[in-house]
Amino acid sequence: xxxxxxxxxxxxxxxxxxxxxxxxxxxxxxxxxxxxxxxxxxxxxxxxxxxxxxxxxxxxxxxxxxxxxxxxxxxxxxxxxxxxxxxxxxxxxxxxxxxxxxxxxxxxxxxxxxxxxxxxxxxxxxxxxxxxxxxxxxxxxxxxxxxxxxxxxxxxxxxxxxxxxxxxxxxxxxxxxxxxxxxxxxxxxxxxxxxxxxxxxxxxxxxxxxxxxxxxxxxxxxxxxxxxxxxxxxxxxxxxxxxxxxxxxxxxxxxxxxxxxxxxxxxxxxxxxxxxxxxxxxxxxxxxxxxxxxxxxxxxxxxxxxxxxxxxxxxxxxxxxxxxxxxxxxxxxxxxxxxxxxxxxxxxxxxxxxxxxxxxxxxxxxxx
Amino acid sequence: xxxxxxxxxxxxxxxxxxxxxxxxxxxxxxxxxxxxxxxxxxxxxxxxxxxxxxxxxxxxxxxxxxxxxxxxxxxxxxxxxxxxxxxxxxxxxxxxxxxxxxxxxxxxxxxxxxxxxxxxxxxxxxxxxxxxxxxxxxxxxxxxxxxxxxxxxxxxxxxxxxxxxxxxxxxxxxxxxxxxxxxxxxxxxxxxxxxxxxxxxxxxxxxxxxxxxxxxxxxxxxxxxxxxxxxxxxxxxxxxxxxxxxxxxxxxxxxxxxx
Numbered sequence: 001x002x003x004x005x006x007x008x009x010x011x012x013x014x015x016x017x018x019x020x021x022x023x024x025x026x027x028x029x030x031x032x033x034x035x036x037x038x039x040x041x042x043x044x045x046x047x048x049x050x051x052x053x054x055x056x057x058x059x060x061x062x063x064x065x066x067x068x069x070x071x072x073x074x075x076x077x078x079x080x081x082x083x084x085x086x087x088x089x090x091x092x093x094x095x096x097x098x099x100x101x102x103x104x105x106x107x108x109x110x111x112x113x114x115x116x117x118x119x120x121x122x123x124x125x126x127x128x129x130x131x132x133x134x135x136x137x138x139x140x141x142x143x144x145x146x147x148x149x150x151x152x153x154x155x156x157x158x159x160x161x162x163x164x165x166x167x168x169x170x171x172x173x174x175x176x177x178x179x180x181x182x183x184x185x186x187x188x189x190x191x192x193x194x195x196x197x198x199x200x201x202x203x204x205x206x207x208x209x210x211x212x213x214x215x216x217x218x219x220x221x222x223x224x225x226x227x228x229x230x231x232x233x234x235x236x237x238x239x240x241x242x243x244x245x246x247x248x249x250x251x252x253x254x255x256x257x258x259x260x261x262x263x264x265x266x267x268x269x270x271x272x273x274x275x276x277x278x279x280x281x282x283x284x285x286x287x288x289x290x291x292x293x294x295x296x297x298x299x300x301x302x303x304x305x306x307x308x309x310x311x312x313x314x315x316x317x318x319x320x321x322x323x324x325x326x327x328x329x330x331x332x333x334x335x336x337x338x339x340x341x342x343x344x345x346x347x348x349x350x351x352x353x354x355x356x357x358x359x360x361x362x363x364x365x366x367x368x
Numbered sequence: 369x370x371x372x373x374x375x376x377x378x379x380x381x382x383x384x385x386x387x388x389x390x391x392x393x394x395x396x397x398x399x400x401x402x403x404x405x406x407x408x409x410x411x412x413x414x415x416x417x418x419x420x421x422x423x424x425x426x427x428x429x430x431x432x433x434x435x436x437x438x439x440x441x442x443x444x445x446x447x448x449x450x451x452x453x454x455x456x457x458x459x460x461x462x463x464x465x466x467x468x469x470x471x472x473x474x475x476x477x478x479x480x481x482x483x484x485x486x487x488x489x490x491x492x493x494x495x496x497x498x499x500x501x502x503x504x505x506x507x508x509x510x511x512x513x514x515x516x517x518x519x520x521x522x523x524x525x526x527x528x529x530x531x532x533x534x535x536x537x538x539x540x541x542x543x544x545x546x547x548x549x550x551x552x553x554x555x556x557x558x559x560x561x562x563x564x565x566x567x568x569x570x571x572x573x574x575x576x577x578x579x580x581x582x583x584x585x586x587x588x589x590x591x592x593x594x595x596x597x598x599x600x601x602x603x604x605x606x607x608x609x610x611x612x613x614x615x616x617x618x619x620x621x622x623x624x625x626x627x
Contacts (some may be wrong), residue, residue, distance in 0.1 A: 035481035077481050174534070174537065175532070175537070178524040185532070185537070188525070188526060188541060189523065189536065189539070189541050189542070190527065190541055191541060191543050191544055192541065192543060192544065204594075230464060284599065284601075284603065285543075285603075286542060286543065286603065303528075306602050306604055307602055307603065307604065309527045309528060311530065318530075319530070320533045322532065
């Protein structure tokens with residue numbers, strides 16, 4: 001394998017040992033997760049291993065990755081040292097260790113992998129932005145713990161440059177890819193979310209997800225109404241909202257800006273004449289109605305009412321699918337940007353197609 | 369080429385450049401709320417200020433002596449209003465829709481045949497200059513309300529038709545646009561009321577065609593304001609009124625300048 005001698009001093013190796021949501025189930029990942037305060041302790045321990053010059057621990061809910069530089073005979077020796085460190089640190093038995101699927105990357109591959117991770121190309125949701133902040137926080141911790149040196153500093157700073165370029169110059173982060181995020185996007189284009197009041201009619205799992213997405217983005221309040229009042233209370237308590245008896249929700253409907261309906265009723269629960277009356281009460285202030293139920297809860301004729309924006313599960317799903325397709329289309333441009341930066345850094349461009357992103361195949365893993 | 373003509377040409381190019389940049393950025397989906405997007409219209413504002421200053425010096429009065437000058441003055445007011453209103457409502461995209469309108473006014477001002485003969489010299493009446501300037505700034509507020517109305521209708525249509533396109537993500541929420549329309553109409557109405565109040569002080573005849581047109585425009589927007597205030601019209605209907613209603617003040621300019 002070609003080496004980036006410009007950044008990695010002669011005789012040194014850049015290595016990455018990791019596992020992620022594709023290679024390892026959550027029950028095993030959580031066993032190997034480093035709490036924030038322990039990540040630096042672990043990095044310091046790796047730093048202290050014979051032959052190691054730099055180290056950084058990246059631990060999120062979807063991945064645990066150890067980045068290091070060492071002056072051992074070759075990369076596999078470095079990978080093995082890191083694997084042994086993990087086994088000791090987490091007190092893993094041999095059978096447990098054997099069951100773990102690590103990816104072992106060196107030099108160009110390790111740098112390429114980091115650039116893809118920072119850009120959100122290796123994330124469960126393609127193009128998600130949270131990972132950028134997580135990697136940055138991991139780097140800041142390692143920097144403060146003085147376990148990074150010239151190579152890792154340059155590599156991570158370049159990775160952040162790549163991440164920003166990918167975010168700004170491509171559409172990899174555009175659009176919504178889940179029903180919950182589509183609901184948030186729609187609400188944001190109708191209201192100021194901070195003033196937005198949400199009502200759940202029916203307390204299904206999907207409506208809970210949508211409501212939580214809205215609340216996490218700043219929705220003002222939530223009312224939960226369900227045939228089982230206990231369930232409504234339970235959900236309202238969980239989300240910091242107010243429960244309402246099922247025979248009362250119609251009277252309170254005009255207070256809500258976003259209605260998320262997911263009852264199991266076999267007929268329409270929200271009808272045209274009800275919404276017309278509510279809109280008069282609201283003095284034609286707009287209303288977003290999200291119908292997640294199958295069979296549908298909301299009469300499609302409601303969509304004809306001025307100021308009412310009705311989206312059923314198919315419409316939401318179609319938008320989420322478009323978002324995913326848009327991101328997939330942007331993927332090749334992202335990979336091109338990454339290769340450009342790798343080349344600028346002295347790494348050898350990839351001649352093989354990059355690993356497909358989320359939902360597809362994986363980085364080449366080697367089972368230990 | 370005279371300096372004032374050069375400034376006008378450069379201002380027009382700045383507006384057109386702003387439109388081209390915005391359209392390309394929107395098509396690529398790379399439009400962001402960046403201060404750079406304010407640059408073309410800020411530049412156009414400075415150039416137009418220079419133009420109006422030179423014309424004012426040459427005329428020895430507020431540069432509103434020809435139809436071309438009136439159009440340019442309105443263009444300048446629209447840009448000024450946009451620079452004031454845009455940041456307040458976080459509507460940098462309003463510039464994308466404002467720039468073509470201003471560019472159109474500036475191009476129209478340049479292609480209009482020059483006035484056959486200069487108006488006869490008359491003594492400068494400061495109040496009359498103020499009346500004209502304040503009234504035209506009111507028209508600029510109505511123009512911006514029209515542009516905001518178009519943005520509302522566009523976003524509303526995208527929401528209703530489930531067309532979640534690149535433009536959808538760039539346009540502001542309809543509730544914010546509805547608030548901006550209301551405020552712009554109220555600002556315009558207040559300014560036009562001030563302009564008309566000045567006309568009373570000047571004792572201009574009420575039968576003067578300019579004053580009649582100004583009252584018609586005032587009546588239209590007063591009615592729209594009343595409907596908005598009483599919630600008789602929905603936000604969508606208000607947006608339609610703001611968008612289509614601007615045709616009346618726009619065409620009244622012809623009468624005002626040729627009356």
